[in-house]
Amino acid sequence: MQINLTVNGKARASEVEDRTLLVYYLREQLGLTGAHVACDTSSCGACTVHVDGVAVKSCTLLAAQADGCQVTTIEGLASGNDLHPLQQGFKECHGLQCGFCTPGMIMTAADLLNTNPHPSETEIRVALEGNICRCTGYHNIVKAIQWAAEHQAVPA
Amino acid sequence: MITYPFQYKRADSVADAVAMLGEGGKALSGGHSLIPSMKLRLNAPDTLVDVGRIAELKTITVDGNDLVIGAGATHGQIASSSVVKQHVPMFAEGAAHIGDPSVRNRGTIGGSLAHADPSADWPAMVLAADATIVVQGANGSRSIAASDFFTGLFSTALEDDELITAIRVSSQADAKMTYQKFAQPASRYALVGCAVVKSADGSVRVAFSGVSDTPFRDSAAESQLNGGASSANAASGQSIMSDHFATEEYRRHLANVYLKRALAAVA
Ligand SMILES: Cc1cc2nc3c(=O)[nH]c(=O)nc-3n(C[C@H](O)[C@H](O)[C@H](O)COP(=O)(O)OP(=O)(O)OC[C@H]3O[C@@H](n4cnc5c(N)ncnc54)[C@H](O)[C@@H]3O)c2cc1C
Ligand code: FES
Ligand code: FES
Numbered sequence: 001m002q003i004n005l006t007v008n009g010k011a012r013a014s015e016v017e018d019r020t021l022l023v024y025y026l027r028e029q030l031g032l033t034g035a036h037v038a039c040d041t042s043s044c045g046a047c048t049v050h051v052d053g054v055a056v057k058s059c060t061l062l063a064a065q066a067d068g069c070q071v072t073t074i075e076g077l078a079s080g081n082d083l084h085p086l087q088q089g090f091k092e093c094h095g096l097q098c099g100f101c102t103p104g105m106i107m108t109a110a111d112l113l114n115t116n117p118h119p120s121e122t123e124i125r126v127a128l129e130g131n132i133c134r135c136t137g138y139h140n141i142v143k144a145i146q147w148a149a150e151h152q153a154v155p156a
Numbered sequence: 157m158i159t160y161p162f163q164y165k166r167a168d169s170v171a172d173a174v175a176m177l178g179e180g181g182k183a184l185s186g187g188h189s190l191i192p193s194m195k196l197r198l199n200a201p202d203t204l205v206d207v208g209r210i211a212e213l214k215t216i217t218v219d220g221n222d223l224v225i226g227a228g229a230t231h232g233q234i235a236s237s238s239v240v241k242q243h244v245p246m247f248a249e250g251a252a253h254i255g256d257p258s259v260r261n262r263g264t265i266g267g268s269l270a271h272a273d274p275s276a277d278w279p280a281m282v283l284a285a286d287a288t289i290v291v292q293g294a295n296g297s298r299s300i301a302a303s304d305f306f307t308g309l310f311s312t313a314l315e316d317d318e319l320i321t322a323i324r325v326s327s328q329a330d331a332k333m334t335y336q337k338f339a340q341p342a343s344r345y346a347l348v349g350c351a352v353v354k355s356a357d358g359s360v361r362v363a364f365s366g367v368s369d370t371p372f373r374d375s376a377a378e379s380q381l382n383g384g385a386s387s388a389n390a391a392s393g394q395s396i397m398s399d400h401f402a403t404e405e406y407r408r409h410l411a412n413v414y415l416k417r418a419l420a421a422v423a
Contacts, residue, residue: 018162040195041192042259048258054261055258056258056261057258060262061191062164062187064166065206065208108257111261112257127257129255129256129344130255130256131256
C-alpha cells in the first residue's frame with residue numbers, strides 16, 4: 001500500500017507492505033537507523049520515535065498507522081550542527097555507555113520535556129519506565145535529562 | 157519479528173468499521189495487544205480494520221449523570237482528563253499506572269476491554285464502577301453490563317462483528333474509590349489489581365484483575381463488608397491463577413493484601 005507521511009520534516013511517499021512495522025520502514029526503507037530494535041516485544045523502548053509529537057514504540061506500530069502523520073526520529077532532533085539540549089545533556093553527563101538505548105531514551109525524554117519542562121527526579125524515572133538500559137546507566141541518564149531541562153530554550 | 161501477511165483497512169466512522177468487521181475484519185485500535193500477539197504469530201487475522209482514527213470514538217463527555225468514555229480514548233488521555241478525575245477519579249488513577257508512557261500514548265480502553273487479558277487493569281475498574289460497555293453491530297447498538305462482559309480467559313460477550321463504542325459509567329463524584337495493583341515489575345500488568353468503590357451510603361463494590369483467569373466482582377467479600385465486617389477474605393470461592401510469575405498461594409495472599417490496602421484508601 002501507499003503511505004504519505006512527513007519524516008523529520010521531509011515529505012515521503014512510500015510503498016510498504018500492509019504488515020510493515022514503522023521501525024522497519026524507517027530503518028530499512030529510509031535508512032534512518034537511529035531507532036533501534038532490541039526486544040522487538042514492545043518492552044524496551046529502544047525503538048521510540050515521535051508520531052504527531054508523542055512518543056511511541058515503533059516496533060509496535062504499523063507504518064500504515066503513521067500514514068498522514070508527522071514522524072520524528074533521533075536523526076531529526078538536532079538543528080544542523082547544534083545538538084538538541086537532550087543530546088548535549090547526554091554528552092555532558094555521560095548519559096550513555098554503549099549507546100544502544102540512547103535514541104529511545106532521548107525520544108522518550110523529549111516527549112516528557114514537551115509536556116513537563118521541569119520534571120522532578122521521580123517524574124523522570126517514572127517517564128523512563130518503558131525504556132531499558134542494558135548497561136544500567138540510569139543515574140547518568142536522569143542527570144542528562146535534568147541537564148537538558150535546565151539548559152533548554154523553553155518557549156515563554 | 158514480522159506478522160503473517162494481512163490486509164490493512166482504515167475505517168472512517170463507526171458505521172464503516174462495523175461494515176468491515178461484518179466482512180470478517182478484526183479491529184485494530186492502539187495495537188498494543190494485537191500487534192505484539194501477531195508478531196509472535198499467536199494471532200493471524202486476514203484483515204485489520206484500523207479504528208484508531210475514528211474521531212467519535214475518542215471523545216470523553218458527560219451525558220446527564222453519566223461519564224461516557226469513547227472506546228478509542230487512550231489510557232494517557234483518560235489519566236489526564238479533568239472530567240474523568242471529577243466524576244470517576246479511580247479511572248484516571250488506574251489509567252496512569254498502565255504500562256509505561258508510550259503504552260499509554262497508544263493503548264485504548266476499548267482495546268483493553270475487548271482483549272480481556274486476565275492481568276489487564278481496566279476490567280477490575282469497570283467492574284467495581286459498575287460500568288456499561290456500549291457496543292455497535294450490524295443490528296444496532298446494545299449495552300452490556302461490565303458484570304456480564306468478561307466470560308473467560310481473553311473472552312468477552314462481544315460478537316466478532318461488534319465494535320465497542322463507549323464505556324458509560326454513572327458519575328460517582330460523591331463516592332470514594334481506588335484501584336491498587338501489584339505491578340508485575342517488567343510489564344507493569346497487574347499481578348493482582350483490586351478496585352474498590354465505596355458509595356456515599358457506605359456500601360462497597362470490590363473487583364479483581366490478575367487473580368483469576370476471568371476478572372470478577374468479589375461478591376463474597378462484598379457481602380462480608382456490606383454486612384458490617386471491617387475486613388474480608390479476598391477471592392473466596394474463586395479459582396486462582398498460577399504461573400511463573402506467582403503461585404496460587406502467593407496470588408491469594410496478594411489479593412488479601414491489596415484488598416486491605418484498597419479498603420484503607422476508601423476508609
Ligand atoms: C509493554 C506493554 C505493557 C503493558 N502494560 C499493561 C498494563 O500494565 N496494564 C494493562 O492493563 N495493559 C497493559 N498493556 C496492554 C495495553 O494496555 C493495550 O493497549 C491494551 O490491552 C489493548 O488496547 P489497544 O487499544 O492497544 O488494543 P489493540 O491491540 O488494538 O486490540 C486488542 C484487541 O481488542 C480488539 N479491539 C480493539 N478495539 C476494539 C473495539 N473498539 N471494539 C471491539 N474490539 C476491539 C482487537 O480486535 C484486538 O482483539 C501493556 C502493553 C504493552 C505493549
Ligand atoms: S524494540 Fe520496540 S520496544 Fe523494544
Ligand atoms: S547505554 Fe548501553 S544500553 Fe543503555
